[in-house]
Amino acid sequence: MVTVREQLPGPLHELSEETTVEHAAEAQSGLVSWLDRVRDILEGAELKQLEKVAQLTLERELESTVNHRTNTFSTGIGMADILAHLHVDEDTLSAAVLYRSVREGFITLEDIQEHFGEQVLSLVKGTLAMGKLSELIEKNKRLEDHFNNNQREHLSGIYKMLISVTEDVRVVLIKLAERTYALRELATASKERQERVAREILTIYSPLAHRLGIAQLKWELEDLAFRYLAPERYKEIASLLNEKRLEREQYIQFVIDKLKNELSENDIQSEITGRVKHIYSIYRKMKSKNLSFDQLYDIRAVRVLVKNVPDCYHALGIVHQIWRHIPNQFDDYVTNPKANGYRSLHTAVIAENKSLEVQIRTFEMHDEAELGVCSHFNYKEGEKNTDHSFNHRLHSLRAVLEHYQERTETTPHAEDEESNGIDQIQDFENFEKIYVFSRDGDIKELPRGSTVLDFAYHVHTEVGNKCYAARVNQRYVPLTYTLKTGEQVEILTKKDREPNRDWLVNSLGYIKTARARDKLRHWFRQQDRSKNIEVGRELLNKELARLAIHPKSIDLKDYCSHFNFKSGDDILVALVSGDISLHALINQVNRQMHLDQDEPELVLKPALNPRASHTLSAHGILIDGLDNVELHIAQCCQPVHGESIGGYITLNRGVSIHKVACPDYIRMTTQEPERAVEADWEMQPTRGQSVQIVVEAYDRRGLLKDLTQVIFSDQINIRQVNTISEADGIANMKLLIEVKGLAQLSRLLARLEQQPGIISARRLVQGS
Incomplete structure (x- = not known):
């Protein structure tokens, strides 16, 4: 097989050898030739940025004395070459050339930001992140048997995890190009590496290529990977295809000529080609439908391209007039496109006593089928793409599979041609999930923002209840640690461990999901009522002591109507079960201690007479009956907004403000009651x-x-x-x-x- 290196002009593929001055000069010449070829592919684009990127990458590698197993520059050029044929934009090509050089340390992210801007930097960083996640998946995934139907849920999680770290579809394209290049270069690798990479390709990356509608890459990835995973089966099917190749080519040419004439006579402009059936697709169909090679309808196939949709259906009618239609062998993907946007008419007929598949589509549909999301780039130097469909798919790419669902066959790829079984799309702009590994390598889906304790309750209620510690990526983390996609989580448990009441306190951040909170509340509700009353009183008294509020100043009966409970004990039980929070109760205590305009019935003491004169101080305090008086907060009790307060007229410092329960205030106002004045807080504090x-x-x-x-x-x-x-x-x-x-x-x-x-x-x- 001809590799990308051999296809590149000049000696670019030789740069993994010891580089001499002559080699460098030849490499430079080869680079110029390659850039010219890419400009031709992209219809004369100048590619000034790509040229600078390639020059910098080549220079940095030539300067290095490090002996690398593979050449990063030729890898980058090979990746960009693949992407150029997909007609991507210049930023994507630039990021592809830079990616491996950054990974190997020849070029830094700072270099990219300085010389090539935020867009290219973002693409390189995204590809690096996706690469790291791929390595982690490789260590954890269970892909020993690619055709094991029991792995479907795990594979779906892998796809979601890969895409969830991706903010830009172009990152996926670069990663696909990197995997395609790696697959093409496997000929001299060990058998173990060939099988490992091929299994990864078939399981993860060819479905991603399909999801983006890039048939060019999908077929190549599948056929090459299949060759390494099942070489004997691959050779058998290839041999069957080759045996009657000449006869088949003559037959296809006869069909093309006949159909071309019929369409021309009906004023339908068309382009008709023979369609090559791919080996892995043949294998899947033979296996899933238990058919022999000779029983397949679509070994012989032609593709008809026409100008518009009406011509598609007109051409279909002509095909069925010329040849006999095979029952139950017609699919209208124009009216009902596939999940990845694929559109075409598929039919099977008997032509000259042989089965023949005919695909009919417009030229635009064909570009979309071959290039997928890339067909919307419409590359023009210096112009922004205004294609609405492209912008939607680019900026809300995170179009990930919700379900990896079996359709008619029994394998993960058990679908008809150009379909990968992905049947539900989720817009990435609403993507609120993370995907993490359990200790055993299972993938768990959780809401974004979940903590390790949420994960524990997601695994099992008892795992959460008995949890005392957690490790993420082999490092101990607090139970409040917020998980990120791709991390591996291990929960440590003890038999005698019980849930902590603090886990239900929102502000402490232990749990974020309703699922974990409900399980935790259920556990507390099951505890003995008398024990819960005791624990609830301890919780409340501890909080009041922390706030320097005497427990006897709070009567829980005053709060029963607000919380809809019959007794104070019910409130204490609700505190333990999490049905009400300590902060909610403290908030109500705060409101009960001063006048609230919205709820006057909760006021413990009379409001100040609105007709009486009063002073509004810098402290936000109202003094009854006094104007322009100096105020200060008493240091003996330091009342805060919400606590019941009173004023005491001092000899030299105006009015001092105390808590009404302050011992000093009680003593002074008892001895000299004429010095006591009513005081209250503003409705809302104007300052702290x-x-x-x-x-x-x-x-x-x-x-x-x-x-x-x-x-x-x-x-x-x-x-x-x-x-x-x-x-x-x-x-x-x-x-x-x-x-x-x-x-x-x-x-x-x-x-x-x-x-x-x-x-x-x-x-x-x-x-x-």
């Missing part, structure tokens, strides 16, 4: 309220940085930080921060306690 928190943690490098990042991510301002490191390795950090209310403070403290090495995080008030 200063709160002091204390964080206790095991001292480590980067601790303060990690904590401040968590705080800033919640748009909380830090006004002051004071850190004391103890001799026992414990760090105590006091931070003065500005929060908008109890709910925000509650979320922050919970998130801080989830950071590595944090012992506790709580609100600090005087005396605590």
Whole structure:
């Protein structure tokens, strides 16, 4: 077989040898010839960028003294040569030439960005990512028996996984060109490598070529791969085809001449050619339908190309007038296109006592059938493609198979010609799935954003309930780790492990899927009610203590109507089961502690008299009966927005604002009640309220940085930080921060306690 290297002009295929000055000069000459040929293929395009890319790639490789097993430059040229025949754009050709050189380290991504721009860089990066994922699939996939029907679900997952990392159809084209080139170059490889690559091609890449409608590549990939996987069967079918080749060619020419005359007499302009039946397609049909070679209808075939759709049906009628139609052998893919967009009329007739397949389509349909998505490039130098169909397929390429479904045969490729069994398309713009490997190599589909704990519950409820740790790609990760397509996940379990109530706290990020959340809630609901009441009270008291709120200041009966429960115990049980969250309850406590215009019935104390004069301070506080008075927040209790507050008129500092439950406030207003004034918060805080928190943690490098990042991510301002490191390795950090209310403070403290090495995080008030 003639390889791509042998087809290239000049000595480009010799660059894997020790390169001399003479070789370099000849390589340069060969490169010029190749560029001229590509310009001819693309109808005179200038290809200035491609020329610069090829020159840079050649120069970098010639400068290298590294001895490579394969020549990266000739590989890149070979890939681009394949793509040029598909009439792709110049950016795609450039990325193809650069890809292997980047992978081997001759050229950096920074070089590409500097010299060739973001488009080419994006294509190269996408192809590199797809290549890495292919390697991972190769390590994990179970493709030992390509024809094993039990593998269909696994194969479907592989296809989805490959495409899910791809944002641009051109990346898939480059990868297909790379695999096609690799397959063409397998002649001297070991038998093990030949079979491994061929199996990968038949299982993954020829279906992708079909999905993009690129028949040119699909047939070549299938036939070459089949030759390496089943050489004896391949030779047998090839021999059967060759035995009567001369007789078959004479027969086809007779059919062409006769049909051409009939169409001309009916004023139908046409182009008719004999159609070569591909060996792998013959094998599939013989195997799936249990037919002998001589029983196949379509060994002898012609293809008729006409100008428009009406001529297609007119030509079909003429074919059926000339020759007898074989019953049940007609398919109208013009009216009902295949999943990959393929359109044509297929019929089978008896012509001169022999079966004959006739395909009829327009010239445009033929270009689409041969080139698929590439037929929409309409390459013109310097012009943007405006073809709506192309733009749709390019920018929302992620047209992936939802189901890899058997149609009429029993193998993964058990479909009629030019169909791969993919029967549902999903627009990549709405693509919200990821695909990951289990420890055993199974592929699991999860919603985008899923964590390792979501994965555990996806595998099995008990795997999630007993989970205590996880590894991703052999590295330990927290249970909140967000998974990405292509990663391998291992869940570690213990028999005595039980779910953690924190897993249901949204802000902590343990689980993102409804499936995992429902399973977790179900587990908590099954626990003993008295135990759940006890656990719920512990959860609430812990949160109130963290917020420096005395538990006796909260009466759960006040919240039953809001949450539609009959008793406070019901609320505690709901906290444990996850039917309501701690943050939802704290939010309601926050609202209950001050006037809410939308829900006046929830107010615990009378609203300020709207007719009375009052002061709106910089703190967002309303003072009843006083104008233009200085206010300050009492440091003894440091109330925050949402807590019940009162004012105390001092001698020199205006009005000090306390929590009404503050011991100092109670003492002072009891002794001098005339100094007490009513105070309340604005409906919504106009600025943050200063709160002091204390964080206790095991001292480590980067601790303060990690904590401040968590705080800033919640748009909380830090006004002051004071850190004391103890001799026992414990760090105590006091931070003065500005929060908008109890709910925000509650979320922050919970998130801080989830950071590595944090012992506790709580609100600090005087005396605590």
